[in-house]
Amino acid sequence: MKENRITDLFGIRYPIVQGGMVWVSGWRLAVAVSEAGGLGLIGAGSMYPGVLREHIRKAKSATKKPFGVNVPLLYPGVEEIMQMLVDEGVKIVFTSAGNPMRWTGFLQSHGVKVAHVVSSVKFALKAAEAGVDAIVAEGFEAGGHNGREETTTMILIPAVRRVLSLPLLAAGGIGTGRQMLSAMILGADGVQVGSRFVVTEESSAHILFKEAVLAVKDGDTDLTLKEIVPTRLIKNKFYEKLQALYRTCPTVDEIKALLGRGRAKKGMFEGDLEEGELEIGQVAALFDDILPAGEVVRRMLEEFRLAQIECGKFQNFE
Amino acid sequence: MKENRITDLFGIRYPIVQGGMVWVSGWRLAVAVSEAGGLGLIGAGSMYPGVLREHIRKAKSATKKPFGVNVPLLYPGVEEIMQMLVDEGVKIVFTSAGNPMRWTGFLQSHGVKVAHVVSSVKFALKAAEAGVDAIVAEGFEAGGHNGREETTTMILIPAVRRVLSLPLLAAGGIGTGRQMLSAMILGADGVQVGSRFVVTEESSAHILFKEAVLAVKDGDTDLTLKEIVPTRLIKNKFYEKLQALYRTCPTVDEIKALLGRGRAKKGMFEGDLEEGELEIGQVAALFDDILPAGEVVRRMLEEFRLAQIECGKFQNFE
Numbered sequence: 166m167k168e169n170r171i172t173d174l175f176g177i178r179y180p181i182v183q184g185g186m187v188w189v190s191g192w193r194l195a196v197a198v199s200e201a202g203g204l205g206l207i208g209a210g211s212m213y214p215g216v217l218r219e220h221i222r223k224a225k226s227a228t229k230k231p232f233g234v235n236v237p238l239l240y241p242g243v244e245e246i247m248q249m250l251v252d253e254g255v256k257i258v259f260t261s262a263g264n265p266m267r268w269t270g271f272l273q274s275h276g277v278k279v280a281h282v283v284s285s286v287k288f289a290l291k292a293a294e295a296g297v298d299a300i301v302a303e304g305f306e307a308g309g310h311n312g313r314e315e316t317t318t319m320i321l322i323p324a325v326r327r328v329l330s331l332p333l334l335a336a337g338g339i340g341t342g343r344q345m346l347s348a349m350i351l352g353a354d355g356v357q358v359g360s361r362f363v364v365t366e367e368s369s370a371h372i373l374f375k376e377a378v379l380a381v382k383d384g385d386t387d388l389t390l391k392e393i394v395p396t397r398l399i400k401n402k403f404y405e406k407l408q409a410l411y412r413t414c415p416t417v418d419e420i421k422a423l424l425g426r427g428r429a430k431k432g433m434f435e436g437d438l439e440e441g442e443l444e445i446g447q448v449a450a451l452f453d454d455i456l457p458a459g460e461v462v463r464r465m466l467e468e469f470r471l472a473q474i475e476c477g478k479f480q481n482f483e
Numbered sequence: 484m485k486e487n488r489i490t491d492l493f494g495i496r497y498p499i500v501q502g503g504m505v506w507v508s509g510w511r512l513a514v515a516v517s518e519a520g521g522l523g524l525i526g527a528g529s530m531y532p533g534v535l536r537e538h539i540r541k542a543k544s545a546t547k548k549p550f551g552v553n554v555p556l557l558y559p560g561v562e563e564i565m566q567m568l569v570d571e572g573v574k575i576v577f578t579s580a581g582n583p584m585r586w587t588g589f590l591q592s593h594g595v596k597v598a599h600v601v602s603s604v605k606f607a608l609k610a611a612e613a614g615v616d617a618i619v620a621e622g623f624e625a626g627g628h629n630g631r632e633e634t635t636t637m638i639l640i641p642a643v644r645r646v647l648s649l650p651l652l653a654a655g656g657i658g659t660g661r662q663m664l665s666a667m668i669l670g671a672d673g674v675q676v677g678s679r680f681v682v683t684e685e686s687s688a689h690i691l692f693k694e695a696v697l698a699v700k701d702g703d704t705d706l707t708l709k710e711i712v713p714t715r716l717i718k719n720k721f722y723e724k725l726q727a728l729y730r731t732c733p734t735v736d737e738i739k740a741l742l743g744r745g746r747a748k749k750g751m752f753e754g755d756l757e758e759g760e761l762e763i764g765q766v767a768a769l770f771d772d773i774l775p776a777g778e779v780v781r782r783m784l785e786e787f788r789l790a791q792i793e794c795g796k797f798q799n800f801e
Binding site: 178285304314315316319321323324337339341343346349350351352383384387388413414447450451472473477482483 | 485486487496497498603604605622623624631632633634635636637638639641642645655656657659661662664665666667668669670700701702705706731732765766768769784787788790791793794795796797798799800801
């Protein structure tokens with residue numbers, strides 16, 4: 166039996182990390198996943214520093230298990246957030262959307278394990294150069310913010326694995342135990358799961374957004390806003406307005422004007438399904454129910470084990 | 484040990500189908516794959532009926548193993564081609580790019596096994612309704628013509644599998660034995676492999692195109708021409724011209740005018756790397772060498788077997 170470098174690195178039982186998603190991943194979700202043996206992440210991207218501090222403190226008092234924080238590096242005020250994470254004794258930080266060179270060493274010098282999210286081999290190599298402890302390689306099928314290369318998980322994981330030996334988490338399109346096993350066969354040591362944890366009881370997403378996620382079928386999301394930050398959205402009324410604008414060959418400023426501010430909050434947190442941005446991954450096409458987050462972890466592992474047994478029963482075609 | 488429905492259906496040894504690609508898949512490639520125990524397909528899409536007949540006859544005289552023909556249903560003259568396939572005694576036809584309702588019954592009444600290529604659950608269900616013997620579900624990462632839904636293989640295979648029990652081949656992003664096992668864990672019975680067979684000795688692609696394929700890294704292809712038929716291309720000079728045109732908000736007619744005719748032939752068959760369309764899948768990022776097609780089959784199976792053993796050695800996290 167092989168050791169698992171992700172469980173070893175983070176001191177957790179199962180190599181399932183819950184993605185730190187804006188408007189979804191507060192302390193309740195992170196604690197539920199960590200208590201179930203995975204790694205819960207608080208999503209700092211949608212929190213003011215004071216709110217984030219409160220979530221961290223609540224998580225600390227609610228679980229003795231390891232948990233972490235996801236920090237998008239391009240957010241304004243990242244200096245304040247990084248210092249606060251260290252002050253609060255956070256031991257695991259996932260960084261994304263920016264250059265890991267600036268913060269990895271600082272965090273590690275305070276005993277923090279650092280993973281960085283990338284969408285290409287080039288940025289995986291840069292993250293390795295920055296000295297991160299683990300890489301999250303996220304494919305095109307992922308929800309929310311996404312890379313420009315549009316490389317899917319089926320390609321990205323082996324492409325990163327062939328040039329890097331660091332602990333590697335697959336993200337994008339992973340919401341079931343079969344997908345988890347599939348990603349590990351491709352070369353990942355574990356998985357980061359986002360969308361599946363949106364539709365959990367502990368997710369802070371609005372119930373109407375959760376219901377919209379359960380209704381998603383294949384083809385119901387699209388990667389759009391590529392001129393700003395490529396973002397995968399459900400094709401709702403706002404998305405259709407955006408597509409209508411695109412047909413007029415708009416400037417970037419016109420796109421930004423239509424987008425305005427706060428649409429992700431409006432859609433995902435406040436439940437405005439028409440005018441909000443509804444960020445979710447393609448994998449939502451496979452979800453049928455809102456479950457406790459711990460139950461998501463348990464079911465993924467159960468399916469993982471069954472698929473492992475099945476895997477041994479495929480003919481080996483000798 | 485489970486039986487394999489793809490090998491049973493087509494009377495082949497290994498559930499590896501070589502995609503019938505324009506300008507690449509002549510009788511030499513198809514025969515080499517079939518002789519190695521896979522299923523070779525002649526790609527009718529780039530052949531006049533007389534040329535196709537010649538390829539079929541050469542394949543028949545070169546192998547006693549099963550082989551097939553891929554027919555894009557939207558091609559002009561499809562009636563003539565279908566009658567000719569029956570007249571020539573072709574026993575396996577893969578149809579794509581069109582409605583399978585029109586031809587499936589006709590082919591089957593002449594003893595032909597029919598598989599149909601789809602890119603969505605909706606079209607998989609329509610193909611099943613048309614009575615096809617097998618489905619090929621092809622993800623966004625695939626080269627050449629592609630679906631509008633942009634659903635990746637990691638999602639499409641389980642999404643199709645949960646609604647259909649038909650024999651299912653995964654396509655798009657499959658070029659290694661690990662990817663093959665990964666796809667089978669997701670629910671496929673076997674795989675259709677395109678891009679990896681472009682870079683084989685028996686492929687009729689121009690050597691300069693083959694070398695361009697070997698040079699592809701992640702992010703070097705893009706799905707473009709979405710207003711006409713979404714097509715995944717290498718980002719060459721023609722592609723950059725196309726992108727420059729897109730920035731001017733062109734009409735569909737202007738795009739068609741730039742595209743002109745015969746660019747796929749020019750790029751892939753004649754080796755014009757600047758002005759030709761170079762159709763290849765994202766998986767090309769993983770290829771390093773031009774091999775005999777039979778060797779591709781053998782290496783895929785070897786890696787498949789090793790990955791199967793590895794799969795049993797992952798912790799089951801109990």
